[in-house]
Amino acid sequence: MKNKLKIYRAIKNVTQAQLADEIGVSRQSINTIEKGKFVPSTVLALKFARFFEVAVEEIFSLEDND
Amino acid sequence: MKNKLKIYRAIKNVTQAQLADEIGVSRQSINTIEKGKFVPSTVLALKFARFFEVAVEEIFSLEDND
DNA sequence: ATTTTTTGTAAGGTTTACTTTACTTTTAGT
DNA sequence: ACTAAAAGTAAAGTAAACCTTACAAAAAAT
Numbered sequence: 001m002k003n004k005l006k007i008y009r010a011i012k013n014v015t016q017a018q019l020a021d022e023i024g025v026s027r028q029s030i031n032t033i034e035k036g037k038f039v040p041s042t043v044l045a046l047k048f049a050r051f052f053e054v055a056v057e058e059i060f061s062l063e064d065n066d
Numbered sequence: 067m068k069n070k071l072k073i074y075r076a077i078k079n080v081t082q083a084q085l086a087d088e089i090g091v092s093r094q095s096i097n098t099i100e101k102g103k104f105v106p107s108t109v110l111a112l113k114f115a116r117f118f119e120v121a122v123e124e125i126f127s128l129e130d131n132d
Numbered sequence: 133a134t135t136t137t138t139t140g141t142a143a144g145g146t147t148t149a150c151t152t153t154a155c156t157t158t159t160a161g162t
Numbered sequence: 163a164c165t166a167a168a169a170g171t172a173a174a175g176t177a178a179a180c181c182t183t184a185c186a187a188a189a190a191a192t
Contacts (some may be wrong), residue, residue: 001109015168030149031170038149041179043067044106046128056122062112079136096182098138104179130145 003060005034008052023047069126070099089113103123 009019016034020027023044033040040048048058069091075085080102084092089110099106127128 001112008079016170017168027169032150035170039109040105040124041105041149042108042111042126042182043105043128043132043147044149045067045111045122046126047132049123052127056108057112057115060108060112062109062116064108066143085137092181093139094141094182098180101140103141107179110179 001037001039001062001066003034004031005048005059008048008054008059009034012052019051022051038046067105067128067132069100069125070100071096071125073122074114074120075100078118085117088117090115 005019009016010019014022015042017027018029023030024047025044029040032038033044045056045060052059071085075082080088082096083093086096089096090113091110095106098104099110111122111126114125118125
């Protein structure tokens, strides 16, 4: 699965730390999710979508290996 | 987080076992996700959405305690 | 009513998300 | 160039997702 977190973070102009605070996770979680190192839960996906005011599918998308 | 999996399963007329097969998880996973016993990963959420041909937010929604 | 299908639930195990702390590297500001 | 902020990475621990097997309960079919 790939994601556009870095892009949406740039659009909203928030740091990983600020986003972590908004979503309620650690900064490292934001970093590793953003880098695709692990797959976040659906609760987090919904929170990202709500924060960035876009659909979950706009941020996260399936890849062939999923 | 709550979900409408049972409803969408009814609409598409598929059993938990069939859905599990489509999504690529065990039937018990479908059952426990459907009953809200645990939160699926975003990959699973995207797969549910793709299978039911609706947005993730249409199936899964945040609650106050999330 | 009996059989078959579907759903619910439980135990035990493996994998992975997510945490904290902490350090390094990169980017931005002055 | 120096400093500060942001991002990247790592290790070790905890919590939770997801698995398999198995069985009970409920619903549907005949």
